[in-house]
Amino acid sequence: xxxxxxxxxxxxxxxxxxxxxxxxxxxxxxxxxxxxxxxxxxxxxxxxxxxxxxxxxxxxxxxxxxxxxxxxxxxxxxxxxxxxxxxxxx
Amino acid sequence: xxxxxxxxxxxxxxxxxxxxxxxxxxxxxxxxxxxxxxxxxxxxxxxxxxxxxxxxxxxxxxxxxxxxxxxxxxxxxxxxxxxxxxxxxxxxxxxxxxxxxxxxxxxxxxxxxxxxxxxxxxxxxxxxxxxxxxxxxxxxxxxxxxxxxxxxxxxxxxxxxxxxxxxxxxxxxxxxxxxxxxxxxxxxxxxxxxxxxxxxxxxxxxxxxxxxxxxxxxxxxxxxxxxxxxxxxxxxxxxxxxxxxxxxxxxxxxxxxxxxxxxxxxxxxxxxxxxxxxxxxxxxxxxxxxxxxxxxxxxxxxxxxxxxxxxxxxxxxxxxxxxxxxxxxxxxxxxxxxxxxxxxxxxxxxxxxxxxxxxxxxxxxxxxxxxxxxxxxxxxxxxxxxxxxxxxxxxxxxxxxxxxxxxxxxxxxxxxxxxxxxxxxxxxxxxxxx
Ligand SMILES: Cc1cc2nc3c(=O)[nH]c(=O)nc-3n(C[C@H](O)[C@H](O)[C@H](O)COP(=O)(O)OP(=O)(O)OC[C@H]3O[C@@H](n4cnc5c(N)ncnc54)[C@H](O)[C@@H]3O)c2cc1C
Ligand SMILES: [Zn+2]
Numbered sequence: 001x002x003x004x005x006x007x008x009x010x011x012x013x014x015x016x017x018x019x020x021x022x023x024x025x026x027x028x029x030x031x032x033x034x035x036x037x038x039x040x041x042x043x044x045x046x047x048x049x050x051x052x053x054x055x056x057x058x059x060x061x062x063x064x065x066x067x068x069x070x071x072x073x074x075x076x077x078x079x080x081x082x083x084x085x086x087x088x089x090x
Numbered sequence: 091x092x093x094x095x096x097x098x099x100x101x102x103x104x105x106x107x108x109x110x111x112x113x114x115x116x117x118x119x120x121x122x123x124x125x126x127x128x129x130x131x132x133x134x135x136x137x138x139x140x141x142x143x144x145x146x147x148x149x150x151x152x153x154x155x156x157x158x159x160x161x162x163x164x165x166x167x168x169x170x171x172x173x174x175x176x177x178x179x180x181x182x183x184x185x186x187x188x189x190x191x192x193x194x195x196x197x198x199x200x201x202x203x204x205x206x207x208x209x210x211x212x213x214x215x216x217x218x219x220x221x222x223x224x225x226x227x228x229x230x231x232x233x234x235x236x237x238x239x240x241x242x243x244x245x246x247x248x249x250x251x252x253x254x255x256x257x258x259x260x261x262x263x264x265x266x267x268x269x270x271x272x273x274x275x276x277x278x279x280x281x282x283x284x285x286x287x288x289x290x291x292x293x294x295x296x297x298x299x300x301x302x303x304x305x306x307x308x309x310x311x312x313x314x315x316x317x318x319x320x321x322x323x324x325x326x327x328x329x330x331x332x333x334x335x336x337x338x339x340x341x342x343x344x345x346x347x348x349x350x351x352x353x354x355x356x357x358x359x360x361x362x363x364x365x366x367x368x369x370x371x372x373x374x375x376x377x378x379x380x381x382x383x384x385x386x387x388x389x390x391x392x393x394x395x396x397x398x399x400x401x402x403x404x405x406x407x408x409x410x411x412x413x414x415x416x417x418x419x420x421x422x423x424x425x426x427x428x429x430x431x432x433x434x435x436x437x438x439x440x441x442x443x444x445x446x447x448x449x450x451x452x453x454x455x456x457x458x459x460x461x462x463x464x465x466x467x468x469x470x471x472x473x474x475x476x477x478x479x480x481x482x483x484x485x486x487x488x489x490x491x492x493x494x495x496x497x498x499x500x501x502x503x504x505x506x507x508x509x510x511x512x513x514x515x516x517x518x519x520x521x522x523x524x
Binding site for chain 1: 346348349357358359360361407408409410415416417420450507519522
């Protein structure tokens with residue numbers, strides 16, 4: 001498995017570390033419902049197929065990336081800078 | 091002539107069905123050229139409905155069915171398996187069985203499981219080759235020696251066995267170790283003498299045979315595709331072999347736990363990850379026990395066949411592919427080389443992967459669910475083989491009585507919401523770090 005970094009190009013897997021599901025949304029700081037926090041901290045969709053996830057190009061440019069990858073085939077479809085999250089895919 | 095032989099076989103199968111395996115049987119069958127062994131379990135078509143349907147014929151599903159029948163007299167049970175029996179993680183693990191956990195919610199459960207292992211072959215009349223060769227965890231720093239002393243004391247307080255070894259005692263027991271590795275010298279170790287290994291396939295086959303002989307239907311090539319509910323209560327399952335009614339449904343599908351829960355509208359604190367394992371060509375006895383390398387999370391033992399069996403950490407990202415990538419391979423081999431440099435002379439025979447149901451705190455779930463009649467067994471991470479009998483025993487209790495046993499009450503699904511986590515490694519809600 002190789003991961004394309006928008007800044008460095010396609011790089012070997014061992015240059016990256018993995019954080020996890022990129023679709024979970026942190027509740028607003030003033031959220032007081034424990035259920036919302038439980039959801040954010042613990043519950044995951046864990047799809048068998050395309051998965052949006054956060055990777056850190058730690059041993060490269062150190063950028064955080066949002067990668068779309070198939071959890072069944074390990075095919076990578078899309079990779080962009082995490083700070084551009086929410087904007088349309090290139 | 092060939093047809094005669096086949097007819098003869100079929101007749102004998104009927105005559106000897108439900109036979110107990112024994113030395114006399116073995117001698118008798120040997121005289122007949124081993125042509126008279128009956129099949130070990132039936133291959134029934136699914137009935138219209140069952141009192142209990144267990145999804146997944148891995149170790150845990152089969153053990154659950156066995157203990158439902160044996161301990162609770164519930165025999166109208168089916169175990170549904172999408173592939174073939176034993177094709178999941180029960181047939182892919184490195185077979186380590188131990189009860190050297192630290193937390194009060196985990197240790198009594200694993201110790202109960204270890205006690206069941208000690209009688210399992212006799213109990214199910216099938217040799218699962220449980221070998222109490224000992225599991226030795228190496229310590230590489232003074233801090234680790236202290237941590238192991240603490241863990242060992244905790245284990246002994248729960249009635250398990252644990253012995254703290256000095257460096258010299260480690261050297262005596264495992265001569266192949268490099269104790270003076272410049273970066274990770276060995277300072278001592280924690281030995282659990284009653285721990286060891288078991289033949290994983292035999293565990294699946296033996297439990298299947300034992301459950302079947304008590305009336306449980308084991309149905310292979312039968313994938314569950316939906317969970318039928320009415321008014322919030324489970325009524326059955328949809329499968330590739332049609333609808334099957336069920337009073338209660340128990341999920342024991344390991345790496346696919348969240349997929350099945352999703353069919354009942356549940357999201358879980360579980361992610362699927364990838365773990366690889368390795369075996370070398372067979373050699374003469376070299377490693378007499380299971381040895382783990384705490385610096386690199388590496389474990390090695392030698393199979394009865396002679397191959398060195400070893401593995402290390404997860405690949406580290408969500409995956410349902412039962413095959414891994416090279417960085418994890420390289421990491422594992424590096425750990426092997428720093429621990430036992432002589433391993434470098436061996437050729438790797440095979441390596442493979444399995445899909446792990448990693449929970450958010452690294453501990454398992456044996457629990458009721460918010461859906462009435464639906465029970466959950468999952469989150470085994472890469473430690474579920476050792477739990478096989480204990481898990482089946484507790485899950486059967488939970489299903490039969492509709493309440494957890496004291497041993498699995500701490501392994502509830504609600505613990506994540508209520509904050510009663512069992513995080514042995516204290517690494518937080520990151521499944522790839524457990
Ligand atoms: C490489 C590796 C090494 C390991 N090493 C160890 C070890 O040393 N010690 C230890 O204690 N544990 C170890 N484990 C973990 C252990 O193997 C698992 O935790 C345990 O086997 C899981 O329970 P099981 O046997 O019931 O799972 P499985 O054998 O995976 O059974 C689950 C079954 O459910 C079936 N299934 C899935 N979806 C469906 C569906 N929709 N319908 C019907 N059936 C379905 C699957 O086909 C599968 O057969 C290891 C695992 C791996 C992969
Ligand atoms: Zn980069």
